Every structure is written in C-alpha cells, then in structure tokens.
Amino acid sequence: MNGLAMYTNLQDSCEDEIVKKHASLVKRVAYHLISRLPASVQPDDLIQAGMIGLLEAAKNYDPNQGASFETYAGIRIRGSMLDEIRKGDWAPRSVHRNTRRVAEVIREIENNEGRDARDNEVASKLEVTVEKYHQMLKDATGCKILSYEDLGVTEDAIADSLTNNDPGPQDDLLKDSFQKSLAKAISTLPERERLVMALYYDEEFNLREIGEVLGVSESRVSQIHSKALVRLKARLRDWREED
Numbered sequence: 001m002n003g004l005a006m007y008t009n010l011q012d013s014c015e016d017e018i019v020k021k022h023a024s025l026v027k028r029v030a031y032h033l034i035s036r037l038p039a040s041v042q043p044d045d046l047i048q049a050g051m052i053g054l055l056e057a058a059k060n061y062d063p064n065q066g067a068s069f070e071t072y073a074g075i076r077i078r079g080s081m082l083d084e085i086r087k088g089d090w091a092p093r094s095v096h097r098n099t100r101r102v103a104e105v106i107r108e109i110e111n112n113e114g115r116d117a118r119d120n121e122v123a124s125k126l127e128v129t130v131e132k133y134h135q136m137l138k139d140a141t142g143c144k145i146l147s148y149e150d151l152g153v154t155e156d157a158i159a160d161s162l163t164n165n166d167p168g169p170q171d172d173l174l175k176d177s178f179q180k181s182l183a184k185a186i187s188t189l190p191e192r193e194r195l196v197m198a199l200y201y202d203e204e205f206n207l208r209e210i211g212e213v214l215g216v217s218e219s220r221v222s223q224i225h226s227k228a229l230v231r232l233k234a235r236l237r238d239w240r241e242e243d
Contacts, residue, residue, distance in 0.1 A: 018054075018058040018069070019051070019054055019055060019058055022054060022069075022070065022073055023051070023054070025054070025070065025073060025074060025077065026047055026050035026051055026053075026054055026077055027047060027050075029046075029050055029074060029077050029078050029081065030043050030046040030047045030050055030081065031043060032204075033046060033078070033081060034046060041085060045084060046081045046084065046085075048084075049080045049081045049083065049084035050077040050078075050080055050081050052080050053073075053076040053077040053078070053079060053080025053081065054073055054076070054077055056076055056080070057069070057072055057073035057076040057077070058073075060076075061073070095136075095139045098136045098139070099136070099230065101126065102122065102126070102133075102136060102137070102230050103230045103231075103233045103234040103237075104234070105117070105122050105125045105126055106122060106230060106231055106234040107234035107235070107237055108125070109121050109122065109125065110234070110235070116189075116190050116231075117231070119133060119134070134223060137223050137226040137227055137230070138219070138222065138223060138226070181236060182232075182236065185232050185235040185236055186232065188235070189228055189231060189232070192214070192224055193224055193225075193227060193228035193231065194228075195214070196210055196214075196221060196224045196225050196228060197225070197228050199213060200225060207221045207222055207225070208221075
C-alpha cells in the first residue's frame with residue numbers, strides 16, 4: 001500500500017470514529033428542532049440530513065480555528081437539517097410575496113405614526129380583512145420556517161466563519177451596530193411579542209409550552225411569533241440597507 005492510500009485510509013478511519021462518537025449529537029439537535037417545527041417534518045429526515053452535516057464537519061474541521069469540534073459540528077448539523085427543511089418549502093410565491101408586503105406595510109405605518117402598527121391598520125393598508133391578514137401570517141409560518149435567518153443571518157455564515165478567515169456575512173453578525181440594532185428592535189416590540197421571542201429563543205420553549213404560559217392556543221402563539229419576526233424584519237431594514 002502506498003503512502004497516499006495509507007493516509008486516505010487513516011483519514012477515513014478517523015472520520016468514522018468521529019461520526020460514531022458524535023452520532024448522539026445529531027439526534028439531540030434533531031429532537032430539539034422537531035419540537036419547534038410543523039408536524040409535517042419527520043425526525044428521521046432531520047437525522048439523515050444531520051448525519052450528512054456531521055460527515056462534512058468531520059472532513060472540514062480545523063482545530064487551529066479555536067472552536068471545539070462539537071461546537072463546529074453542531075452548527076454544521078443544524079445547518080444541514082435546515083437546508084433539508086427548506087427544500088420541502090411548498091409555499092407558492094404569493095405567500096413569500098405577501099410576507100414581504102406585510103413587512104413593508106408595518107415599516108411604513110410605524111415610520112409614519114411613530115408607534116407599533118396595529119392589526120387593523122396593517123389589514124387596511126393591505127386592503128384585506130383582519131382575518132385575512134392573520135391568515136397571511138399563518139400561511140407564512142406553516143409553509144416556511146421563520147427565524148432570525150429572515151433578518152439576514154444564516155447558519156452557513158456562522159459555520160463558514162469558523163473555518164474561513166476571509167470577510168463574510170458572519171462579520172455582519174459580529175458588528176456592534178447589528179447587535180445593538182437587533183437588541184434595540186427586540187426591546188421595542190409589543191410586550192406579548194417580546195415575551196414570546198424571549199421564551200422561544202432564550203428559554204427554548206416550544207409553541208405549545210409558550211401557549212400554556214400565556215393562556216392562549218398554540219396557533220395564536222405561532223401568529224404572535226410570526227408577527228414579531230415580520231416586525232423585526234421591517235425595523236431592521238434600514239440597518240441592512242445602510243450596511
């Protein structure tokens with residue numbers, strides 16, 4: 001066996017050991033995500049996608065970058081799972097178009113009025129009923145994962161920053177201006193929206209658990225969550241354009 005073949009076999013063996021050792025991490029990430037996703041998403045699909053992410057992490061990990069393997073792998077695994085979920089996005093273009101339009105209207109109203117946009121105002125500006133406006137928010141949540149990624153921050157950007165010294169999208173996340181703008185935008189959300197965001201992202205409650213805390217249905221929590229994200233997207237638009 002020549003040197004190249006021996007090196008390749010050794011490398012493959014090391015990667016296999018890493019995958020076996022961290023397979024439980026894939027399941028942990030999968031079941032953490034599944035509690036926050038629509039019922040149509042199956043755990044087995046997430047685990048399969050996560051194993052691909054783990055294999056990529058094993059091949060690309062560079063310990064000289066300072067991050068532990070588990071930290072790096074966790075980001076790659078979660079990113080791979082989210083990529084798989086995005087592929088299943090069956091929403092028609094009209095849903096995405098409506099979501100962008102809602103954000104634009106909220107931004108316009110809040111800039112003009114200097115306060116939170118109310119449901120009836122947004123609906124009136126969209127020329128739909130309040131019930132239709134709520135349905136638009138529900139469609140957005142049911143068809144597509146709304147997350148901080150909709151504010152311009154992606155899992156891939158975070159992962160790339162751990163193995164790439166070149167400037168990239170992750171630099172934006174690390175900028176004080178973005179952190180301060182995001183914190184300020186969240187702090188100015190209506191109280192219930194701010195509470196939902198804190199329970200969902202900081203305490204990692206799922207929608208059902210948040211509903212129990214607030215005394216409302218899971219679908220109502222989903223609506224509040226979607227509204228908060230759309231409102232944040234509208235309020236951070238100026239920062240993104242300036243940057």
